[in-house]
Structure formats: C-alpha cells, structure tokens
Amino acid sequence: MSPRTPQQFENIRTEKKQIIMDAALEVFAQKSYHGASISQIAKVAGVSKGLMYNYFKNKEALISELLIVQFNRIFDSHKININNIDDHELVLFIEKSFSLLDENPEFWKLLFGLTMQTEVLEIIMPQMEKVLEPFLVGFTKYFASKGFDNPIAETQFFWGIMDGLSMDYITMGLPKEYCIQRIKDIYKID
Amino acid sequence: MSPRTPQQFENIRTEKKQIIMDAALEVFAQKSYHGASISQIAKVAGVSKGLMYNYFKNKEALISELLIVQFNRIFDSHKININNIDDHELVLFIEKSFSLLDENPEFWKLLFGLTMQTEVLEIIMPQMEKVLEPFLVGFTKYFASKGFDNPIAETQFFWGIMDGLSMDYITMGLPKEYCIQRIKDIYKID
Amino acid sequence: MSPRTPQQFENIRTEKKQIIMDAALEVFAQKSYHGASISQIAKVAGVSKGLMYNYFKNKEALISELLIVQFNRIFDSHKININNIDDHELVLFIEKSFSLLDENPEFWKLLFGLTMQTEVLEIIMPQMEKVLEPFLVGFTKYFASKGFDNPIAETQFFWGIMDGLSMDYITMGLPKEYCIQRIKDIYKID
Amino acid sequence: MSPRTPQQFENIRTEKKQIIMDAALEVFAQKSYHGASISQIAKVAGVSKGLMYNYFKNKEALISELLIVQFNRIFDSHKININNIDDHELVLFIEKSFSLLDENPEFWKLLFGLTMQTEVLEIIMPQMEKVLEPFLVGFTKYFASKGFDNPIAETQFFWGIMDGLSMDYITMGLPKEYCIQRIKDIYKID
C-alpha cells in the first residue's frame, strides 16, 4: 500500500533494462540492425512494445547503448598491462580474446555484422576508437620492441589476423588451440 | 521498327538484368539487405519498380542471384591450378585475392556484411560451398605437402587470416604489400 | 507529523487541483487539446502522471473542468449590472474585456482555438451557454433601448466584433485604445 | 494492354490528389490538425493509407499544400482593384467575403481553428502574408483617403471586425445582410 521508494524504482529500472538489452543483443545478432524489429525484441524480452520506449529513446539509442556497454565490458576484461606488453601478455591477450568469443558470441556476431554498415557503425565509432586506441598503441610498442621495421603495419596485420580468426571461429568453429599455437609460432613465442 | 527477333529479346533481357544487378549490388552494399529498398535499387538502375519483378521473383531472389553470379565470377577468375597448388600458386592466389578486393569492394562489403546474418546467408550457402570446396581441398593438399601435421586445420587458419585481412583491408585499408610479404614469411616462401 | 484533519486534506486537494489546472491551461493553450499530452502537463505541474488521474477522471474531464472554471471566473469578474446596461456600463464591459485578454491570454488562446472544434467544444457548450445567456439578454435590452430595430441582430453583430477584435488582439496585438474608441464612435458614446 | 502514357498518369495523379485534398479539408476542419489522422482522411478519400504518402510527403506537407492552394484560390477570387479601393469596392469586398464563407465553410473553419496554433500555422505563414499584404496596403490607402487619422490602425480594426463576424457567421450563423448593412453604416457608405 505504501508507495515504492525511489530505490525500488531504480532497481526495477536497472533489472528491466538489462532484460531488454539481453533480448536486444540476441535479436540484433540474429537479424542485424535493420532486420530486427522492436516488436521482436519486446517479445523476446517479455515486455510490451510501448515499454521499450520507457527505457530507450528509440531503436538507435537501444543498439547504441547496448554496443557501448558490451564493448566497455569486454575490453575492460582484458587484464593485460597495455602499456608494457611482452610475449607473455600477448599470449594472454590472444587466449582471452578467444575465450571472450566463447562467452559472448552474440555480441561478436552483431559487431562483425555491423562492421560493414557504416551508417549504423558510426553511431558508436567514437566510443569504440577511444577504447581501442590504447590497445593499438600498446601493440605497436610491443612490435617495435620485437624489432619489427614497421610496427604500425605489423599491428594492423596482427589485428587483421585476429579479426579473421575471430570471425571464422564464431561462424564456423576453427580449432582454437591450433590457431593460438600458430600465432605463437608466427611471433616465435615459447 | 522491325519486329525484334527472339534473340534480340533475349539480349535485352540479359542486359537489363545486368543493369539491375549492378544497381542492386551498389545499394545492398551500402545499406545491407534489410536496409535497402526495391525502390532505391530501381531508381539507381533507372527502371520502374514494376520492372524489377519482371526480372526477379522477389527481393530475396534478387540478392540470391546477385550473390551467386558475383561469387562464381570471382572464384572463376582465380586462374590457379587448384589441384596442384605450389608456393608460386599460393602467392598468386593471395595477390589475386587482394586485387579482387580492389576490383569489386562493393561485393565484398556486402558479402562480409551478410556473413553474420544466418537468415540471409543460408539462401546462398549451398552454392557458396560448392564453389569453395575445391579450393579448400586444394589448400589442404598443399599444406600437407608442406609437411603440416594438421593440414585441414592449417587450411582453416589460412582461410581465417585471409578473411580478416580482406575485411580490414576493405574497411580500414591495411598496407597490402606488407601483408602479402608477411604471409609469405609465415609460409617461408621466396 | 500529526494526522491531518479532513479539512486539511480538502485544502491540499484544492491546491493541487489548481496547480494541475494552471499547468494544463498553459500546455493546452500552447499545443491545443490533441497536441498536448498528459505527461507534459504533469511535468509542468510537477506531479506524477498517475496523480493526474487522482484529480481528474481523464483528459476530457480535465479540459472540461478547466474551461468551465476559467469561464465562470472570467464572466463573474464582469461587474456590470447585466440587467440594466447603459452607455457607461457598455464601455466598462468593453474595457474589462480587453483587460481580461491581457490578464489571461493563455485561456483565450485556448478558447478561440477550440471554438472551431465541435467535437471538443460541445463538452462545455451547455455550461458556456448558461453563463453567456444573461449577457446576451442584457445587451439585447440595451440595444433595444438605444432604438435599434433589430436588437437581437445587433447583439450578435456586437458580439462578433468583440470576438474578432479579441482574437486579433491576442494573436497580432491590435491597438487597444484605438479599437475601444472606434466602438464608442459606432455606438455614439461620449 | 499497351502501357499508360505519361499524360494518363498525370491525369490520374491530378484527380486523385484533388480527391485526397478534399477529404483532408473535411477531416482537418472537423478535428483540426492534431486531432485528424491520416487513416481517417484516407478512409474518407476512399484510398489506402499507403497511397496518401504517394501523393504527399507527410502529414505536414498535406495540410500545408492544402492550405496554400485554398488560400490562393480564395484570395484570387476577390476581383476588386486592390490598388484603388473606393466605397463601392469595399462593399464588394465585404459581400464577396461573406459569400466565400458560404462557398467553403470547411476551409474557414480550419483556418480559424489554426489561427491559435502557432506551431502549425507558421508552416504557411510566409505564403499567407505574401497574399494578404497587398490587401492590407490597399485598405490602408482607402482609409487614408477617407480621412482617417490613423489608417493603419483602422485597417487593423476593420480586419478584426471582419475576422470576428466571419468566425461567428460560420459557427453560429449571424444575419449576413444585417451585418453587411451595419458595416456600411459604420463607414457611411450609400
């Protein structure tokens, strides 16, 4: 009978928002941005279409917030010392990357799917770049220390390899251990 | 003014169809499958909406036929001797792969974009697999001959690398020559 | 902390209701009936959406009650002796009319805006007519006493003039003194 | 069997557009801008909702085009010599004004209803002002020639009177002849 406290409302919002974002990730990953509808997401989340707009201003804000939250969560979980990468840290990074694919394949499917859609991607580009930048700088330093003549190009090359392996791992299931070993070979680690 | 022969009609059909497919590729690549509309494609092709359905049963048939035609054209253009790949042929394959990206970036953007959308992709999956199969077999033979313990896994690894470099090359412009050299290094070619 | 008496509750109700109605008037005047939303009004009033329905059965009841209250308030403030209008009282009426426009332009904007929307207007028509009737009767008597052959028609004519001047005064700012003087001219007063 | 000519398409468009605009005028007049829905208008016009957007970019464009067309049509039909108004022409203007109300009450209902809604009105304000300007200038000259000390104010006063009488004429049916005569009295014509 007594009215809910602000704290109670806050809790409801937090939980419900999470439920909606989980549903959105699932549906967006399956159908990509334009192919997914708010109705479908609402149905998966078990809420009414109208409620979606109580939590997110519009479809764009939904995917945007979703991507940013996931993106931060994932790159925060890389515990490597970005400013001082050595062989050991590189291996950790690679292993962690693969295990992140296992943990959250939906997100990666979505992200790789969006990579080709400039229009949608540019919504979160600034945020993404901010998060990625330190990694790229760290890797460049690492490759320089390994004696690469063109450490920037090598970073791009390494990143490209990781992208491709990640993508194919999700869609077709590459042999994870084999791939990790091969990368170690390439960089003469162990 | 003179009545057209059946052959002439056939030619007109073939040419118009090509015009429409070119327009479709352009628009699909830009906006992805669900984001592109038949109207837009018709406008780019310079034909009426109605005519689109004279040549293609529906939107799905349009993208399907488009992808298959392009896919065949592209893999046909790999002139390597698939059944007997050697170091030299591998290098040719890699170089040709990059030059195909330059020739037809639209198509690759579209294809990579669709890779994550099961729903759309499975339309052309069977056809794609039929075309890819011989390549995978050929590479497996090659890697076996190079002494790899697990040539199937190595083929997947190689394919993954190529996918990633291709994707990043299109979207962000990797240094092509550097990447090619690095692959040669990896396989100790030259 | 001490329990509130029924009288205190009643006072709270009355005050809150007034706050809501003030907010409603503001928003309705700006956006018209259909263009205004309960949420907006609640926000302006500084109360929750839910509370709105504690005080008013629904949106229609809100505007209806609002209009009636304002309407009564305004016509009550005409202190003229309705049953015995003379030249002096007419001038007072006209001057008071203009000053009411200045005091509460929001209300008049709303009222004139609704005048053309039968659907909304008929909600308060009966009440309005009850309030207006005595004025019309009074003016008719006055115009009859002034020697007009068709005092009813003259009342309508006078009323129409006042409507038009009021409307244009609110929307475009006519020169008030000039208009008042011109009406005095027309009726040969002073 | 032969395809329609561009002329035939043109004719279809012109006729259908007129049907839709007639329906729109009817519904907008009854319910005002925000209260009227595209669905309702489509139903009255006897077309599908979708077709509405083949003819008008959106709701705003519909009312805008509608108002401008009607506005021009109406003010074009005033055949008075705007640059040289005399007593006779003034009477013609007044009589014509009333007969226009009879001919097209829907439009006037809509226009007066919108007068209070800045937001909607400003869509067509520039166009309206362009049409009205010459009339206001003409009347000002006329009142100056009649010896009014403040002919601009008199024009505003006259316009206000006409607005009010028009509005009340539409909504409540003033006695037309009586009103016309009274205006003649005011300006000492005949």
Next chain:
DNA sequence: GATGAATGAGAGTTCATTCAT
C-alpha cells in the same frame, strides 16, 4: 517489355490510461 498507381502488412513511435506498491 514497361510503367507507376495502389495495397496491406508491419515498421517505429506516442500516449491515455491502469495498477501495484
């Protein structure tokens, strides 16, 4: 072969209203 008017389903979005607390 070719056109574009026309449809209808469904997209994104808003909002009056209800209700558990």
Next chain:
DNA sequence: CATGAATGAACTCTCATTCAT
C-alpha cells in the same frame, strides 16, 4: 495521497509486392 512502470491502441510512415494499362 503519490509514484512511475506497464500496457495496448492508435498514430505516422515505409516498403515488398501486385496489377491495370
């Protein structure tokens, strides 16, 4: 008395598809 989460209907608008010509 008071809150805001939740709903569902209705809104504006889009688009694949059909069809008369």
